[in-house]
Each structure stands twice: as structure tokens, then as C-alpha cells.
Amino acid sequence: MNLIPKTVAPGLAKARSMAAxxxxxxxxxxxxxxxxxxxxxxxxxxKRISTARKKMxxxxxxxxKKMAETVNVIKAAESGKMPTDSLIRKFERILNITLMVExxxxxxxxxxxxxxxxxxxxxxxxxxx
Numbered sequence: 001m002n003l004i005p006k007t008v009a010p011g012l013a014k015a016r017s018m019a020a021x022x023x024x025x026x027x028x029x030x031x032x033x034x035x036x037x038x039x040x041x042x043x044x045x046x047k048r049i050s051t052a053r054k055k056m057x058x059x060x061x062x063x064x065k066k067m068a069e070t071v072n073v074i075k076a077a078e079s080g081k082m083p084t085d086s087l088i089r090k091f092e093r094i095l096n097i098t099l100m101v102e103x104x105x106x107x108x109x110x111x112x113x114x115x116x117x118x119x120x121x122x123x124x125x126x127x128x129x
Contacts, residue, residue: 038102038103039100039101039102039103040100040101040102040103041082041083041088041099041100041101042098042099042100042101045077045080045083045099046077046078046079046080048097048098048099049074049077049078049091049095049097049099050078052091052095052096052097053074053078053095056095060074060075063094063095066094067087067090067091067094069087069090073087077091088100
């Protein structure tokens, strides 16, 4: 009657083994610009790219060809979408601009002279009178 047990499909077997033994995440590369603490991507990177492209009289298509990237990648970066490290390097090299700037701390800290309980509703109502 041909009653042999069914074997597991090769793709399913591989998927199950991958789920049971996930690969460790790849370590960050040493030349990863975004992971370095001393520099960060400029807040106005999109405007810098757009201005430099226009100054060189390049269309999106022409810049894309020079960079070996698609027009959509160029437009996305100009609109503010975070580019990859390799794309940042390409923009900096081809447009002769700086996108990675010194890290500036935007945190503000409150300095207290001692322990404080903070403002209570009672304090608020007393100040309102």
C-alpha cells in the first residue's frame, strides 16, 4: 500500500533549522560613519545635497549617473531620508560637501542646589493666588 512516512520538504527543514539556531548579528564595521561618536550627520543634510547639486548644474538623473545610484535614492536623500554610510561618502566626494559634522549635544540639564520634592498641586495653587 505504499505507506512510508512523508519526509520534510528541504526548504521547510532549512527554515526550521534556521529558527532553532539563529545566526548572530553581524558586528558593526570599523568604517561605519554613523556609529562613530565624534561626528554625526548634519541636520540639514538634504538641503546641503540639493544646494550642491544645483550649484554644479546637475539634474537628479545626472547626479544619479555619476554616483551609480537611482534617481529615487537622490530625491529621498534630498527630502531628508537618512542615507546609508556609503551614500554619505559618495555625496561628500562627488559634490565636494561635508555632511558629517562634529557632534553637538542638544541636551539641557537642570542644576539643583540640593534635593527637591518638585512642584505639588498645593504649590501651584499658592502661586496662582
